[in-house]
Amino acid sequence: MKKILLLFTVFLLIWVKNITADPTDSLLIKNLRKHVNYLAADKLKGRNTGSKGEKKAYKYIIKQYRTIELGAKGEDGFLQPFTFTYGRKLTGKNELTINGAHLKLNEDYYPVNISANKSVKGKITDVGFGIVAPELEYDSYKNFSPILKGNIYLMECSTPDGDDPHSGYAAYADIHKKIENAKNKGAAAVIFTNSLTNAEDLKANLDINTPSSDIPVIFVKYDVLKTVLRKEFNSSVITTHLEKVALTGHNIAAFLDNGALSTVVIGAHFDHLGYGDFGNSLYRGEVAIHNGADDNASGTAAVIEIARRLKKNNIREKNNFLFINFSGEELGLIGSKYWVEHATYDTSKINYMLNMDMIGRYDPEKGVEISGLGTSPDEFKFISTLNYDDLKFKLSENGTGPTDHTSFYYANIPVLNFFTGTHQDYHKPSDDADKINYTAEAKIIRLIDSIIMVLDVKGTLPYSKTKESDGGDIPQFKVRLGIIPDYLFDGVGLRVDGVSEGNPASLAGIKKGDIILSIGEFPVADIMTYMKALAGFNKGDKATVIVKRGDMNSELHVIF
Incomplete structure (x- = not known):
């Protein structure tokens, strides 16, 4: 039996190494185009996690799995809902009076995302820019005495040079540092404003997760502020109340049961950025839908079509197949992490995980990256010998990366990830369906299909950590180049x-x-x-x- 399996493996390797175009590619390309055009259409409004667009997307994907005749493997049919918090919203009582004048919420002023939930009453002290910079011999507080403890500090949200990134003060513009300085000087609350024409107003940023301060923090529009402030003896009453926003996303799980003892997970995330609501867009224009054709309608379409091929190929493989479409990837792998921690299938029976993220913009100069080879080096070694049509490969041993296979790698499961690289439309509204290279994506899918067939006769794959796995070599940094x-x-x-x-x-x-x-x-x-x-x-x-x-x-x- 072992000799027969060895001969079969050698045959498969020779076959894989020399594959050329398949006459069924035209149908595959047609299906890919159909899936991507639907998932990346404006009516899905960017498939943000927990949105109506996400719901339309998962209904479409489930419909495809039912047509293929796959079994449901979620918690609620094909679905696995998961709840998480992201950002904050104004609730309850939010009020501001300055010198007895009541200001209008979201018109005259607004709390910012770092604000505590508190009511504070006190005198207003103008502390200028709220900057302490010893090396510049600049201290906004140098003329104030300790008796200001308990006052409400009023400060500019920028610097003496506005928002100029080349200014020596730019390093001190961070509002978190300004708030920390104010707290250390005894502030009971902080009111930010902006009187400069070369600086932007502070944003509420309620759609961004950030640790809360323990004092109220608000922004008041300068044109409003100067109508209510007196030359001296100003006072204010501030009440702020914000709640974390709870959202429910959905993973999708479909199962092809071959009666095998082990199972292969084939996955891709199907969520995208919506309108760039959560601050992860690279677009700086007017608000617009981010359709995410490559990221990751391309990977989602591939999972559907690989499922179809495995179901219809008249072969009873030695592995079962679990097809998972994750949501919440764009918010930090939330969906895949949740699935691994609350698995709808016994993870001890998972042989390996294969992930696809952005495989629709193949560039012959860059090729397709296949990473994870070091997570089962002996069994994945054959991939380095492939000569598949005219596809160019870049191979990596890394078991981790900024997408969903990482969640499985940290669960001690061998992984492979496929990726054709970033591009100028990445995380922008211009990532549209008409820019997908469907012909090349079909070739990548056939490559993946062939790799699955070779691995199917290798039995249980041993797991191996890669050198990046401990995270010790991954630096933490405070700046971005852009x-x-x-x-x-x-x-x-x-x-x-x-x-x-x-x-x-x-x-x-x-x-x-x-x-x-x-x-x-x-x-x-x-x-x-x-x-x-x-x-x-x-x-x-x-x-x-x-x-x-x-x-x-x-x-x-x-x-x-």
Whole structure:
């Protein structure tokens, strides 16, 4: 029996290495186009987790699974609901009076997301910009005595130079630091305002998760404020009340039962950014729907079609197959983490997990990245020998990454992830269905199908940790450059795949296609050394960035 299995495996490897176009690809391409066009249509409004668009998306996906005749493997049929908190909303009593004048909520003023839930009454003390910068010999509090403890501090939300990122004060513009300084000086509450034309008003940012302060924090529009303030002896009563927003997302799980002892999970997330509601958009224009055709209608469509192929191929594989479409990926892998922790199937029976995230924009120069080879190195080794049609591969041993296979890797399950790279439309409204390379995606699906067939005769795959698994080499950093890295670039340095307007990179003149070789004294050889370089800087720091542009190296100057 072992000899027969070995011969069969060798046959499969020879077959996989030399595959060319399949006559059924036209139908596959037609189906992919249908799925992506539906999932990335405006009527789904960006498929935000917990939204009506998410519901339309999961109804469509479940309909496909029922047509294929797969079994339900969720908690409620095909669905697994999960509840989480994201952002805050105004509830209950929110009031503001200044010198007896009642200001209108959301018209004259608003609490910001960091605010505590409290009622405070006190004198108003104008502390200017609320900045303490010893190295600049600047202290907004130097002329105030300790008797101000318990007062309400009024301060500008920017700096003496406004929002100028090149200003020496830029490092002290962070409102969290200003609030912390105010608390240390005895503030009972903080009122922010903005009297400068070269600075923007402070946003409420209620759609962003952030730790709460223990004092009320509000923003009052300057035009309103100057009508109610007296020259001296000002007072205020502030009441703020915000609640965390509870949302319910939904994972989808469908099962192909082959009566086997082990099961392969094939997954992709189906959520996207909605209108960019949760602050994760890279778009800086007017509010617009982010349709997410590549991210990740492309991966979702692939899961559906791989399910169809495995169901209809007249083969009884030696593994069962569990198809999972995750929600909440864009908010931090929430759905896949929840599934692993509240699995609707015995995770001890999972052989390996195969994930697809953004496989619709294949570029022959970049190829398709297959990561996770180090999570079962002996069994995945054959992938490095593949010669599949005209597809170019970039292989990685890493078991972790910014998508859902990571949740399974940390559950000690071997993983493979497929990814064709970021692009200029990533996390922007322009990620639309007409830009998908359906022909190349069909080839990638047939490649995945073939890998599944080879792995099917290998039995239970042993799990192995990769060197990145402990997280110790992953740096934490306080600044961002504002670029989209080219994750598939395999040369020396970090190639820039896109630049976000208004961020340090664009202000310094960094352009798409530049290869970053160093930041300050830190050499940049790849994505990890790039992140380690960023970890060496704080907001307001200046650095010289060496980039290769064409055949020339250039020095550019960045202020974080």
